[in-house]
Amino acid sequence: MSARVTFPNKILPYALILPQLVIVGIFFYWPASQALYQSVLREDPFGLRTTFVGLANFRHVLTQPSYINSLQTTAVFSIAVAFIAMSVALLLAVMADKVIKGKGFYRTMMIWPYAVAPAIAGMVWLFMFNPTMGTFAYMLRSAGYAWDPLLKGDQAMILIIAAAAWKQISYNFLFFVAGLQAIPKTLIEAAAIDGAGETKRFWTIVFPLLAPTTFFLLVINTTYAFFDTFGIIHAVTGGGPGKATETLVYKVYHDGFVNLILGDSAAQSVILMVMVIALTAIQFRYVEKKVHYG
Amino acid sequence: MATVELKDVRKVYGGKVEAVKGVSIDIPDGQMCVLVGPSGCGKSTLLRMIAGLEEITDGTVSIGGQVVNTFGPAERDIAMVFQNYALYPHMKVYDNMAYGLRNRGTPKDEIDRRVREAAGILGLEDFLERKPRELSGGQRQRVAMGRAIVRKPKAFLFDEPLSNLDAKLRGQMRIEIKSLQRSLGVTSVYVTHDQVEAMTLADTLVVMNSGVAEQIDTPLAIYEKPASVFVAGFIGSPAMNLLAGEIAENGRGVKLVGGAYLKPRDTVLPEVGRSVLLGVRPEHLTLVSDANNADFQLKVTTVETLGADTLAHGHPVDGDPKSSELIVRLSGDVQVRHGDVLPLAIDAGKAHMFDAGTGKRI
């Protein structure tokens, strides 16, 4: 009959939703619109005059070698983090699906790094690998390897990738375990009767059926690598050495907050905004699909 | 306790869809009024307007002589039993029943007394500390009743309360509701789509169809003198046979579509040539031993053996198999087979005439 049963009050709902709207308005929409606005303006060096420059800031940003570098860094970083964090988690989840005893123990032991702040994860890894007193740095050097992530860009990159991936394993593990549990056991039994061995079963039955989970995690891990790892980079490398670990988000912060280049920073913000919108759209399309599959 | 009066009550959704088209009902104090009709006929909407859960577009609803149109559900002093019981899942049975009283500020010991009293009546004493999910369907139904009883409201409203129970339990609860309502003497409005429930429970029966009250009367009167084709078809199971035709000349009765003639006894026929629907209930057709006493011969096409009764489907031998199909209720010990021809008589005075155009009783 009638759709949703509701209360007849007319004013009360506004009062209920107001707090959230006020916060959203002041801290989200106003600043976001300012970012959009400033992305088409340029300030002179003394901040006395601003002029409308259209898309000039975007052109400027997108042709900057440092921005291109930062794009590449972000791509390398994100792909590596997503790939490592997901494959390690998948391996562990598949193993956890096999064992009979100790499932709960393994899960508890795997999930808690989720609660470690990314920045702390970074600092802990740096502490283990830092050239002056890190035990692992000491071991690497004893083995004759010239290890110094504070001076060598590629090593710095490896370090932050390791820290970022390490922290994300728990999250991926949980979702892969849930995904594996959702696969009907009869399918796997049928494959076993059809003569498929364990490895073959995994690649021909389990992995394809896990695709929705994998895809979902890919989006989430990319978002994580883009945004949530700011703390790691800020705390561990500060974007350095050189600009070897300067990701897009770090650059927005650095240009806007440290170098105070308003127009460029705003333009970068807007570009990031477009990326977030794309990622969110992909994520929600996925959710819709999942609904269709039941 | 109080009377419930509806006067020209209308409900229009969004300025367009007219769900209830002006219904007036007077329910005397202590009586049970049942609204029955197919789904979408507006009976639930009407009940919800009495409850105050739905705004009244037009007309008035009075409870105990007072117009309550502008009152909220709580101010109307009514209690309602819902189709899915609507028990608060996180509260114990005791608290489910006490909740409405607490909201009214009833003193604690009074609440306790009333809850225990209601639990006693309904046999729920042992379940007061349980949560709804630990109860069976019938027990939940009783809790929903209990929640209504403890309030000692002016009126009970029932919204298809038995439709989620299995057939056996439904029959049992129906009797319980009836005797409970009698003994408490609370004016009640009961909505159902089940005509057996409607017939057995009602003091006053309201048959509704597309937002209109087609007939308001006692169950028996409605059964015996249905006011329209709709009511005739809706009340009674199996449904009344309705045969289209027109009044024939020379007092030959009704000429059915397809050719056969039927002449009901002790029935006043309208003017010759008028298009009518002739209605006869399956139980008002009698098998006669002598073919000369028969009003018509039925050719049997299907037989349903129910045990106590046997239902024979067929058509008059000289009639059209489709347009004059009808059902006969025979005693269970009569042996009938597909293909048999049965001599049948229409019980005296038990035929109904409806105008083919308006569907109204003639």
Place this chain on the structure above:
Amino acid sequence: MADAASTKTRAEVFGRREQGGMLGISKSSRYVAHAILILGVLIVAFPIYYTFTASTHSLQTILRPPLPLTPGDHFFKNYYDAIFGGVGRIGGVSVDLLLFNTTVMALGIAVGKILISILSAFAIVFFRFPGRMLFFWLIFITLMLPVEVRILPTYKVMVDLNLIDTYAGLVLPLIASATATLLFRQFFMTIPGELLEAARVDGAGPWRFFKDILMPLSKTNIAALFVIMFIYGWTQYLWPLLVTNRNDMNTIVIALRKMISFADADTQWHLVMVTSILAILPPVLVVVFMQRWFVKGLVETEK
């Protein structure tokens, strides 16, 4: 007897199947699985164990690698110094104040998010009013506006509102939550309309319905969200970095960053390690002890 025996085998078969031990998985491959899992646990746990070990050694021991693999004898001294002594590099602020700040922030964000989201969802689901869908979308779209894409203008708002170096500044801008609003909305929509009608007949207005029926029914959802949001608040980095300048307003994570310098030799590494452990401990305990809600929250908020 035969019956009982066969029943037992069936139960075993089903039991094993539920736990994943199905046909074709040999004992040896299960041992391999255990070995890999233990290795995984070691990798996952080792960095934190290493940090803990370091936090129990003296500065001198830490500065002379390799670090011993077993805890040292400076546990009490280091923890006492960090918590009550104050750390020089961050202006003598002691770790207990940092923990307090972080707790305020994490609790504020968790409680705030839940509160304003549950109220918004309540309004959106249980009332009909002009602008309802517009407001819903306005809240929803904030998903696409993380702090990172509006850093400078948001900072400017904070300065204009005098929110720099305040608890309100740490908490308020982060308590808007599209995720939580969506979750509550979804949950509320599963509550049958009859329940609301029954409550109305029972004399409950919106507030009573909210307090007596909606809140109790939302308990597990609230618990799940609380865990997720508490961790979210505790592990914030960019935001506290922007809005706190004073050392005594820092969160523990930011302070930790300030305590470290690889260029200077005077970093008090033993205190850094203690602080790290103290910064990690509260959210980890929340995750471990509220695991059920944590998993539920994680799965539901990411839908």
